Each structure stands twice: as C-alpha cells, then as structure tokens.
Amino acid sequence: MQRRTFLFSGITTGLALTSPASAGRLLAARASAPSETALDAGFTNPPLIAKPHTLWHWMNGVVTRGGITADLESFKRAGLGGVQLFLVGGSEAKIDEPTNQILSDKWKSLFKHAVEECARLGLQFGTHNSPGWSSTGFKTIDLKDSMQTVVFAETKLAGGATFNGVLKQPDSYQGWYRDIVCWAVPDETVVSLEKAIDLSSQLRPDGSLTWTAPPGNWAIVRIGHTSLGKTNGTAPLSGQGNEVDKLDPAPLKAYWETFPTELLELAGPHVGKTFVHFEIDSFEMGYQNWTGILPAEFRRRRGYDMLPMLLVVSGRTIESKDVSTRFQYDWKATAHEMFIENYFQTMQSLIHRAPGMKLLLEPYSTGKEQPFETVNAGIAADLPMAEFWQKPTPWGWDTNKGVVSGAHVWDKNVIAAEAFTGQPNSAWRVDPYALKSTGDRAFADGINKFYFHTSAHQPWKTVLPGMTMGQWGTHFGRTQTWWEHGGPEWIRYLARSQFLLQHGKPVADLLYLVYSRVTPKPVPGFYSETIGTDALLTRLRVKDGLLTLPNGLSYKVLVLPKTGTMRVDVAAKLRELVEAGAKVVGPPPTTSPGLADRERADALVASVGAALWSAKYASQVLDQPIDEAIKTFGLEPDLEVVSTDLRSPLLWIHRQSPTEDIYFVSNQTDLAGKAEISVPDLGRVPELWDADTSHREEAPYHFVQGKRRHVRLDLPPSGSAFIVLRRSAVREATVRSLIAPSDDGFSTILDGQLLAAQNGNFTILLANGASRRIAVSDIAAPFKIVTPWRLEFANSETGTSRTLSALVSWTEFEDDTRYYSGTANYRTEFLFPRRLASDSVYALDLGAVQNIARVRLNGRELGTLWKPPFRLDLTSALRIGRNVLEVEVTNLWANRMIGDERFPDDLQWTGKSLKSLPDWIDTDKARPETRRKTFATYKFFDGKEALLPSGLMGPVMIRQLRRRPFG
Numbered sequence: 007m008q009r010r011t012f013l014f015s016g017i018t019t020g021l022a023l024t025s026p027a028s029a030g031r032l033l034a035a036r037a038s039a040p041s042e043t044a045l046d047a048g049f050t051n052p053p054l055i056a057k058p059h060t061l062w063h064w065m066n067g068v069v070t071r072g073g074i075t076a077d078l079e080s081f082k083r084a085g086l087g088g089v090q091l092f093l094v095g096g097s098e099a100k101i102d103e104p105t106n107q108i109l110s111d112k113w114k115s116l117f118k119h120a121v122e123e124c125a126r127l128g129l130q131f132g133t134h135n136s137p138g139w140s141s142t143g144f145k146t147i148d149l150k151d152s153m154q155t156v157v158f159a160e161t162k163l164a165g166g167a168t169f170n171g172v173l174k175q176p177d178s179y180q181g182w183y184r185d186i187v188c189w190a191v192p193d194e195t196v197v198s199l200e201k202a203i204d205l206s207s208q209l210r211p212d213g214s215l216t217w218t219a220p221p222g223n224w225a226i227v228r229i230g231h232t233s234l235g236k237t238n239g240t241a242p243l244s245g246q247g248n249e250v251d252k253l254d255p256a257p258l259k260a261y262w263e264t265f266p267t268e269l270l271e272l273a274g275p276h277v278g279k280t281f282v283h284f285e286i287d288s289f290e291m292g293y294q295n296w297t298g299i300l301p302a303e304f305r306r307r308r309g310y311d312m313l314p315m316l317l318v319v320s321g322r323t324i325e326s327k328d329v330s331t332r333f334q335y336d337w338k339a340t341a342h343e344m345f346i347e348n349y350f351q352t353m354q355s356l357i358h359r360a361p362g363m364k365l366l367l368e369p370y371s372t373g374k375e376q377p378f379e380t381v382n383a384g385i386a387a388d389l390p391m392a393e394f395w396q397k398p399t400p401w402g403w404d405t406n407k408g409v410v411s412g413a414h415v416w417d418k419n420v421i422a423a424e425a426f427t428g429q430p431n432s433a434w435r436v437d438p439y440a441l442k443s444t445g446d447r448a449f450a451d452g453i454n455k456f457y458f459h460t461s462a463h464q465p466w467k468t469v470l471p472g473m474t475m476g477q478w479g480t481h482f483g484r485t486q487t488w489w490e491h492g493g494p495e496w497i498r499y500l501a502r503s504q505f506l507l508q509h510g511k512p513v514a515d516l517l518y519l520v521y522s523r524v525t526p527k528p529v530p531g532f533y534s535e536t537i538g539t540d541a542l543l544t545r546l547r548v549k550d551g552l553l554t555l556p557n558g559l560s561y562k563v564l565v566l567p568k569t570g571t572m573r574v575d576v577a578a579k580l581r582e583l584v585e586a587g588a589k590v591v592g593p594p595p596t597t598s599p600g601l602a603d604r605e606r607a608d609a610l611v612a613s614v615g616a617a618l619w620s621a622k623y624a625s626q627v628l629d630q631p632i633d634e635a636i637k638t639f640g641l642e643p644d645l646e647v648v649s650t651d652l653r654s655p656l657l658w659i660h661r662q663s664p665t666e667d668i669y670f671v672s673n674q675t676d677l678a679g680k681a682e683i684s685v686p687d688l689g690r691v692p693e694l695w696d697a698d699t700s701h702r703e704e705a706p707y708h709f710v711q712g713k714r715r716h717v718r719l720d721l722p723p724s725g726s727a728f729i730v731l732r733r734s735a736v737r738e739a740t741v742r743s744l745i746a747p748s749d750d751g752f753s754t755i756l757d758g759q760l761l762a763a764q765n766g767n768f769t770i771l772l773a774n775g776a777s778r779r780i781a782v783s784d785i786a787a788p789f790k791i792v793t794p795w796r797l798e799f800a801n802s803e804t805g806t807s808r809t810l811s812a813l814v815s816w817t818e819f820e821d822d823t824r825y826y827s828g829t830a831n832y833r834t835e836f837l838f839p840r841r842l843a844s845d846s847v848y849a850l851d852l853g854a855v856q857n858i859a860r861v862r863l864n865g866r867e868l869g870t871l872w873k874p875p876f877r878l879d880l881t882s883a884l885r886i887g888r889n890v891l892e893v894e895v896t897n898l899w900a901n902r903m904i905g906d907e908r909f910p911d912d913l914q915w916t917g918k919s920l921k922s923l924p925d926w927i928d929t930d931k932a933r934p935e936t937r938r939k940t941f942a943t944y945k946f947f948d949g950k951e952a953l954l955p956s957g958l959m960g961p962v963m964i965r966q967l968r969r970r971p972f973g
C-alpha cells in the first residue's frame with residue numbers, strides 16, 4: 007500500500023470566520039504555535055513603513071488651521087502613516103480663497119502648522135515639488151526656461167529669384183520664438199543634404215534674409231523653437247506658471263531656489279524627519295523635443311551633427327526613409343536620456359541636498375508620445391510610485407509593471423501606488439470591501455505601499471461630506487461615513503499585507519527586455535518582470551545559469567522584444583550573457599536602429615544574431631513563443647493552480663528571504679471559491695496568515711507530491727491569503743492523489759497512513775503502528791435569531807426609532823429614512839436554549855450587510871466586520887438564556903445625496919462644479935433649504951439614480967460547530 011501523509015489543521019480568521027468549517031477548526035488554532043519572530047511581530051503590529059499614506063489635496067486655498075488638525079488626527083486614528091500634500095485648483099475647482107495665496111504669510115503659517123502637526127502625531131509628511139500635480143511649474147519660470155518644441159515655416163522661391171525681406175516666422179507661443187537653423191532645399195519630398203544650402207549665417211536676428219535661388223524650385227525652411235505652452239494648470243492661480251525645461255538642468259536648479267527651498271525653510275527642524283518627500287507626479291505635459299543644449303548633447307551621445315537632419319520636421323524625407331527613421335530614433339533616444347538625467351535625476355540630487363529627503367517619483371507619462379522610458383527612469387526614484395484606478399475604469403493599471411520592474415532592477419524594495427483613483431461614476435458608492443479586490447490586484451502586481459487618492463482637506467466642521475477634489479478620487483477621510491466604522495480595520499489589513507509584501511525580495515522567472523512601457527502577456531505559473539536597456543547593460547550578469555542582478559534577484563529566461571532591431575551595445579551584452587549560460591527567447595537581431603556608422607553597426611548586430619541563434623546555442627537560445635519555450639527548457643512553474651472553481655484566474659505574487667517564502671494569492675471574484683495550488687517543495691510547512699485579523703496557523707490541508715507541495719484554499723468573496731513557508735516539515739511522504747476531508751474539517755494534526763475514508767469517518771494508521779478512527783460531526787442546526795429588532799438612526803431626520811419584525815434594507819422604508827446615510831444601531835434580545843459545549847465554537851452569521859457592521863454581545867465588543875462573509879466568533883460572550891445583541895451598521899453617502907436632489911438647490915454651480923462658497927457654510931447662519939442634509943463641492947448625483955441597499959438584512963443566526971473523536 008502506498009504511504010500517504012495528510013496534515014489537517016484549522017484555518018480561522020480570528021474574529022471573522024471565513025466559513026462554517028473555519029469555525030469548526032478554531033480549537034486547533036488554540037494549540038501551541040511556534041515562538042514569535044520579528045516577522046510575526048511586524049505582521050501583528052505593522053511598522054510605520056508598512057502603513058498606507060494618503061494624498062492630501064488643499065483645494066484653491068480653502069484651508070483652515072482647525073481643519074488641518076482635524077484631518078491629521080483622523081488619519082492617525084484610522085492607522086495611516088502619513089500624507090502627501092498637493093495644492094490643487096485652477097482647472098479642477100472654481101471655488102477660491104483669495105486671502106490665502108500660495109507663499110503668502112497666511113499660507114506659510116498653515117503649511118508650517120501642517121508639518122508641525124504631523125510631527126506631533128508621528129505622521130510622515132511630503133508634498134509635490136510644485137503647485138498642481140503635473141509636473142514642475144511656477145510663476146517664476148520664464149518662457150525661455152520653459153519646455154521647448156521645434157517649429158518651422160516655409161517660404162517658396164523660384165530659381166533665379168531673389169528673396170529680400172523678413173522670412174515667415176514659425177508659429178510661436180505668446181510671441182516667444184528663437185531660430186535654430188535655416189535651410190534652402192529643392193522643393194522635393196526627398197532631399198539630399200548635398201543639395202541643401204545652409205542659410206543660417208545669413209539669417210539676421212530680425213528674421214530678414216537676402217538670398218538668390220539657383221535654378222529650380224526652392225523652399226526656404228526656417229526652423230526654430232518656442233515654448234511648448236505648458237503650465238501647471240491644475241494648481242491654484244497663485245501658484246500657476248510655465249512648466250520648467252525638462253532637458254536642461256540649469257532652469258530646474260534655478261526653480262529649486264524658489265518654491266521648494268521656501269518649503270524646506272518653513273519646515274525647519276522637521277526636514278528629513280517628518281518632512282521626508284518631494285514628489286514628481288505622473289508626467290502629463292506632452293513631449294519636449296528641444297532645448298538649447300541639445301545639439302551639443304546630441305553630438306556627444308550620437309556622434310554626428312543633428313542640425314542638417316532637422317529638416318525632417320518639415321515632413322521631408324532626408325536622403326532616404328531609412329536615414330530619416332534612424333535619425334528620428336536617435337533624436338528621441340537622446341531626448342529620453344536627457345529627460346531622465348536632467349529632470350528626474352537632477353531633481354533627486356537637489357532633494358538629496360537636505361539629509362533625509364527623498365524623491366517620490368511616478369516615472370511614467372500620458373499621451374501617445376512617451377518622453378522617457380519608464381523602466382530606465384526607475385534609477386531616479388527613491389520611492390517609485392505607480393497608480394491604479396478604482397473599478398469600473400481600467401485606467402492606470404498599465405503603469406504598474408514598468409514601475410515595479412524598474413524599482414526591482416534598480417534595487418528599490420518599497421513600491422508605492424496612487425491608489426483607488428476614482429471617477430464620478432464610483433464616487434460615494436464604494437466601501438472597503440468594494441476596494442479590497444482592487445487593492446489585492448495591485449498587491450499581486452508588486453505594489454506594496456498605498457497612497458490613497460484622495461483625501462481632500464476638509465476646512466469645515468458642520469457640513470458633510472464637504473470638500474472634494476473636483477470630480478476625481480475615491481474619498482478617504484473624516485467626512486466619509488465608514489472612515490472610522492470599518493476604515494481602520496481595512497487599513498490594518500492593508501498595513502499587514504504591505505508589511506509581508508515588503509519583506510524579503512521579489513521572485514520572478516521571466517525577464518522581458520523592453521524599449522517602452524509594456525506589460526507582457528501573463529504566462530500561467532510564471533511571474534514576469536521587465537528590464538530596460540540601461541539596467542541590462544550595467545547590472546545584469548549570469549550566475550549559475552540564472553540572470554542575476556547585484557541585489558540578488560535572479561531570473562530564468564530573458565525574453566526579447568518581437569523585433570529584429572537592436573543597439574550594438576545591447577547586442578554585445580546579449581552575446582556576453584549567452585556565452586555565460588543565459589537562456590534567451592525571441593527573434594535574432596538583424597539591424598541596428600541608429601544612424602551613426604549604420605552599415606558597420608548593422609553588420610555587428612547581424613553577426614551576433616547569426617552566432618547566438620545557431621546550433622552551438624540551440625539549447626539556450628530559442629525563437630519560440632514563450633509558453634513553448636518554457637516547455638522546451640523544462641521549467642517548472644513557481645505557483646500552479648491545480649484546480650479551482652473560481653471564475654477568474656487566481657492572482658499571486660511570491661517574496662523570498664533567506665528563511666521564508668511568502669506567497670500572496672487573491673480571489674478577484676465576488677463569490678466564494680476553492681482552489682488547490684502547488685509550489686516547489688522546500689521542505690517547509692505552509693502556514694496561512696490572515697492579514698485581516700493577524701491570525702496565523704498551519705494550512706488546513708496540504709501534502710507533497712513529487713517535488714511540489716500542494717495546498718488547498720477556501721477563499722471567501724474577494725478573499726486573499728498569505729502562504730508563509732518557514733518551518734521545516736517532518737515525517738512526510740509523497741502522495742499521488744488528493745482525498746479531501748469533509749467540509750467540517752479537522753481540529754487536530756494527524757500524521758499517518760490513510761487506510762479508509764467513508765461517510766466522513768477516517769481511519770488513520772499512525773506512525774507508531776496503532777490505528778485510530780476519527781470523525782467530525784455534522785454542524786448542529788443553526789440557531790436563528792427571529793426576535794424583533796429595535797432600530798435607531800443617529801441624526802435621523804424623523805428623530806424616531808422603530809421596531810422591526812423582519813430585517814429589510816432601509817431603502818424599503820416609506821418615510822425619509824429610506825435616504826438615510828450614516829450609522830444606525832440594531833438591538834435585540836434572544837434566549838439561547840442550548841448548553842454551551844466546551845468542545846464547540848459558536849459563530850455569529852449576520853447574513854447580508856450593507857456596508858459595515860460592528861457587533862456587541864452582552865456589552866462585549868466582538869469586532870467590526872467590513873467584508874463578507876459577515877461572521878465572527880462569539881463563544882466568549884454567548885450565554886445560556888438571555889442575550890443582548892447589538893449591531894451597529896454604517897452605509898454609504900450615496901442615498902442621502904440622491905435624496906437631497908428632491909429639494910430645491912440652494913447652491914450655485916458652473917456645470918457640476920461649485921461656483922462659489924455659500925455665506926452660511928461653517929457659520930451660525932441657517933441653510934436656505936433646510937431639508938438638504940448634504941453639501942459637496944461637486945454635484946455627483948441628479949436624483950435619478952437608484953438607491954443602494956443599506957442596513958442589516960440577515961438572516962442572522964448562530965452556528966454551533968463541534969468535533970467528536972472516537973474509536
């Protein structure tokens with residue numbers, strides 16, 4: 007008989023039970039556990055670095071000292087680690103506070119107060135490097151120091167004719183223009199530079215020229231540059247100005263002495279301690295292709311003069327299509343390099359002048375034309391940052407792979423994300439549970455530090471929900487209904503998750519070489535990352551057949567882009583890697599992309615392709631689809647989903663330290679499901695760590711088969727789990743097939759040979775030769791709570807409570823409470839008739855809840871539930887006989903905001919944005935329309951929307967789960 011070893015133990019989630027079976031296993035969790043380590047301690051109480059932060063938007067100067075303190079204290083209570091200040095207005099808000107101009111004495115006082123309050127509360131503070139959110143603009147920046155673009159104008163001239171006058175000037179921004187070069191060329195689509203005539207020396211400063219054309223038709227092409235016309239238009243008017251030149255470091259250094267230096271002086275002793283970050287947000291300012299130092303830099307980097315080739319801007323082909331295309335590649339590559347060096351890295355060096363200050367950088371851009379390569383730009387980030395938006399929009403997710411990979415290849419372990427950015431269609435409609443699967447997806451992408459988007463500063467104390475960041479953002483803060491009702495519990499979940507995801511190093515198998523920001527198609531079972539040319543050339547080597555970085559990260563396969571074009575230095579590096587034993591997948595390179603010495607460069611690149619894609623390296627270098635190449639190489643998956651009933655793929659990520667392997671897995675569906683996964687067997691016992699409750703225990707069902715360890719998971723809706731492998735496994739043998747225990751589960755660890763399994767009874771042959779038969783009893787019939795409930799609404803418009811014989815959504819009430827938003831209390835008394843068995847666990851199941859439930863039984867706080875299943879352990883508080891159960895339920899703002907639209911509007915709007923602040927706000931004056939209970943600075947609802955189900959809807963029951971050994 008084949009020997010099988012089954013290890014059964016119970017997964018519980020502390021207060022929140024994931025399933026009835028989980029409750030039945032609670033007694034196993036009370037058994038002895040391994041001694042607590044630093045990993046255990048940090049998971050239970052995450053350190054500051056693991057706590058989420060929030061973006062804190064001050065809207066158009068409408069800021070108060072009391073509001074600053076109230077905001078920051080609420081952030082601290084909720085469990086945040088800090089704030090990132092943005093000064094927003096302009097295009098994003100119409101309201102204004104003219105007495106609080108940026109850098110005025112009043113504004114300085116408020117800024118200093120914010121930093122000092124963060125210091126008092128132990129919160130970290132950061133701010134954007136300039137007003138607005140993209141990118142670096144201010145009122146002190148002249149047009150000559152702004153972002154530049156090449157422009158041209160043509161003047162046609164017949165052969166033999168003389169032009170004597172002022173040439174047509176190219177279009178310019180606000181009249182600011184400077185010449186670069188002037189060429190006379192035959193009026194043809196394809197131009198040979200041998201026929202072009204340089205008129206630059208004859209062009210006078212006023213644009214006048216005297217020149218006689220040779221025979222034929224000619225065009226005089228005047229080429230110059232002007233400001234791109236970009237401003238930080240999302241800033242308050244008092245902070246708006248031109249966007250600084252991104253390709254020349256000199257204007258940036260001059261800007262640094264203005265706004266950023268002023269902020270550092272205001273922060274004083276808190277710089278580098280409390281005030282720790284300047285940020286460059288996502289780059290949204292378009293493509294800059296010129297600066298005064300570009301011709302010299304181009305010659306230094308590319309080896310030839312770019313000025314004759316500038317004729318391509320007129321739409322002409324210079325010499326040939328190949329020549330023009332290669333020049334345009336060189337021009338773009340030079341601009342990319344200069345952008346990273348002269349903007350990102352220069353900003354970083356300026357920030358580093360103050361000890362302890364770091365650059366928080368979102369190294370990606372919007373628009374079709376990317377001004378830099380994301381993975382290469384990761385070198386400049388002290389804290390790299392991506393972004394992701396809340397459902398239903400897919401925006402932002404394409405930034406994650408490039409930012410995360412860039413962080414890893416440049417040895418940055420903590421990777422932030424602007425998190426849960428929202429659109430109006432999701433505003434005030436989401437709770438922590440709605441955010442959970444979104445956040446878990448980001449965790450699986452490699453993000454391990456959330457910065458919430460957004461917490462608009464709330465200057466008032468008497469209006470709710472108050473200030474918004476225009477139409478944008480999911481709303482986090484003290485005026486959100488659930489901020490202190492479920493918010494802290496969810497934030498603890500995030501902090502614990504981030505702590506584990508910051509531990510050790512990431513594990514990935516596939517490394518994709520990319521020339522732009524791309525997200526490779528997932529390969530089931532294999533985690534992938536990307537690398538740019540800079541890190542490939544300077545940091546990648548081969549050790550023991552693996553592609554290895556100086557920080558210890560290693561990859562099994564290098565995957566090349568699907569193009570035959572490759573730089574000479576990259577091709578030479580590729581040869582070096584393959585000769586050292588690297589595995590490579592992709593097409594052979596055949597040509598180089600640049601113009602300098604192109605025939606020799608093409609030959610060198612082609613020779614590398616011919617040499618490496620030959621019989622000599624046939625076992626290492628493959629031109630196959632990656633999934634086929636994996637099979638050819640015989641690679642085993644890192645995490646394989648053996649079976650699952652989930653409707654969508656199980657998302658996962660793997661971290662590793664010298665003593666632990668940590669897998670995070672996420673169910674992205676809103677239904678509970680099961681999955682069996684396998685990972686390489688490391689001779690360690692898999693433990694399940696619940697980031698919601700900090701509960702840790704051995705996986706309820708796992709076994710070894712061949713070289714892989716299998717683990718069975720029961721995941722609730724949008725559920726997630728950490729699988730931690732750290733303790734050595736003993737007395738185990740392999741098995742061929744999986745025989746699952748009953749759903750009731752086991753409460754003890756059994757080690758031995760399975761002899762029989764029938765009708766829930768298991769006979770085990772123990773290691774000492776004895777046999778033992780055990781069974782797990784059926785779950786006792788649930789005890790349903792059917793007594794009436796007393797329901798009381800806090801601040802209810804009706805001012806009355808009511809008795810409910812049946813639990814229904816508040817939206818089914820016929821009076822005004824159907825529109826209620828906030829917290830209400832349910833109370834009932836019931837008689838529990840059963841004897842409390844010492845071998846049982848008693849679980850409260852609330853059924854359907856919208857949206858947060860805080861539970862008290864007989865006066866004892868049992869916890870706050872923020873996600874389904876709404877179940878918790880009430881064994882310690884349950885009594886035989888009379889019991890008093892209270893459930894405090896909090897819903898969302900949407901219903902009250904929808905309900906208010908029934909009444910006349912007493913605010914003035916420009917479109918959907920509030921035009922001006924009413925004189926009754928935060929004063930003793932009465933609101934004109936007293937029936938309206940909500941106030942916001944953006945109109946999110948028109949009153950036609952459907953109300954959201956709210957309240958405790960049940961059914962509510964107590965489940966008894968017990969075990970009974972026998973035999």
